[in-house]
Amino acid sequence: MTSSQSKLPPRVLYWFRTDLRLHDSPALHAALELKPEFFYPIWTWDPQYVFAHKVGVNRCNFLLESIENLSFSLTACNPKAKLHVVRGPPQTVIPALCKAWNITHLVYEKDTAGYAAVRDAEIKAYVLKEGIEVIDILGHTLYDPQAIIELNGGKPTMSISSWSAAAKKLSSPSRPLPPPDKLPSPGDMPLAGFSREDHPVMTGVDLNEAYRVSATTCFDTMAGPDGNFSIPTMEELGFPPATTSIHGGETEALKRLEAYCADKARVVKFAKPKTSPAEFDPPATTQLSPYLKFGCLGSREFLWRVRDTIDQWDKDENGKKNNEITEHPENLEGQLCFREMYYAAEWSQGLRFGQIRGNAICRFIDWRLQNQYDADGLKTHPRPLGHTRDEERLSAWKEGRTGFPWIDAIMRQLRQEGWIHHLARHSVACFLTRGQCYISWERGAETFDELLIDWDPCANAGNWMWLSCSAFFSMYYRVYGVKSFPEKYDKTGKLVRKFCPELVNFPDKFIYTPHLAPVDVQERAGCIIGRDYPFPMLDEKAEKEQCMQRVKAAYALGLYGNDPATFDGSAVTKLEQEAESPNTVYREGQKRETNHNIQKRKQQRGEEGISAKRTKVNGIKKYLVQK
């Protein structure tokens, strides 16, 4: 810190990013503890988010609504305060603002994940060199991902039990801090040094071109069209209006939390696997994920509101019905714990968490259409895996025209609403990867990035690895059916009728398999399969069998994304040889016996139990069976 700046009363630049709220904000609290003379709340509108990063209209709209609401709340604390939106890359505009506004302290909520962590390290180093103090404080998650990994012996948290064991050693998350009721005013805001010429925005490829209905004007100036750091509009982004019914903002988040917790028994008995992915009006879950993602809702606020609701219910019931309280990890608190587990695991891998190559926790499976280049621009495979047929299947999946109504309805709901139920995500993710299409989870993850409002670099990549049996989960023989699974929740196909309206008049019996309906039924439904709705694009059962054998072979090979063999081509060659003449022999009776029920049953029948042992031969695991 230079001597002139150390004498200045604090002038705080408060950078909002993952914390679009005033409640439950340790970083904001720390900023105000400085008793700043001037307080500048800003949001940086990064052109990377608008041009180089595929982001659908619904997430963009949610973000705009959230920062609008935040600005409104700032003004409620001080009529002179508002959120200043600075257009430009943060690496450029943050140092420029610090200089122009004589900033002494840069304060923000720490973001441990993905690109943001890399970006922040760069900015922090630069700003510190200029003698400005940087205060970055955790607040987005309940626990520090780094601390969790250290307590887990330096290993990534690969199961909820290992995460829980590590978390137990840390102190329980504190109660949320209240929002401030007043704020200091900002000082002068000279615009010196703020011209587009000085800080050219990113040009070149516009990944969101397909969405735009007019030219992007929001980067014409750093301070917006009126020079007052206004919040950009969808029009300025060239975007058409959003299609979702989910609206952003801290006010909306707290209202939804309140409404959800008003039904105490629902909170107490919440069990994720029992909630229906087929329900949509209202959904069977809290639908608070977009608010947690943007920090409109604090994670401690959610945690303690849930805990208090359960305590209150328990008191009301005199503790008589304790057995009705759902246990960890299926309860609401457990949902938050999985989020924490993914944040910790992500921290252990950094940017590599979102790809296969270089990712030490991700199994190498020879998925079609996997990344050819990794985040560092390094070639991952000597030749592309997959061809036109796979491209066509991927497009059909993305656009909701696979010919499987359950999959198509979910994918259309995803595009329209920007949100789908957790188990709906499971269905379409399993279908795209290990279930039927054998397409890389990287393609699925980037589709969700584009279309989900609540997309999060940790939870999204983590769940895609989970569903594709690449990490966290390994029972690849458990495959979600496109008829059996939704039928467990809804035999009448409400979700299909809503999002695939061409199928609305099919009888319940055929709603998930309309191609099996006799022609006269199709005619009466006013929908001929193959003409008005696609015929299934693949044989669900046959593809499932093939996928399972391929995943099994990849498991036997036992390679992970950081193995050199996964990018010099030798892993793929080995798997192809495996497909030609399997090293692992799947013969009748040659099973690895691990189910003790079967063992016990056989013993009861007086049969000799089978013992099996697994060995590695030439790097390939073989299942050897001995009688």
Added chain:
DNA sequence: ACGCAGTTGGGACC
């Protein structure tokens, strides 16, 4: 070395 659990499977059979 072994038993068993793992947030959320499918299908036959009663």
Added chain:
DNA sequence: GGTCCCAACTGCGT
């Protein structure tokens, strides 16, 4: 609608 079996994974605890 509930129960059991299918087929067979990893990681953790003992």
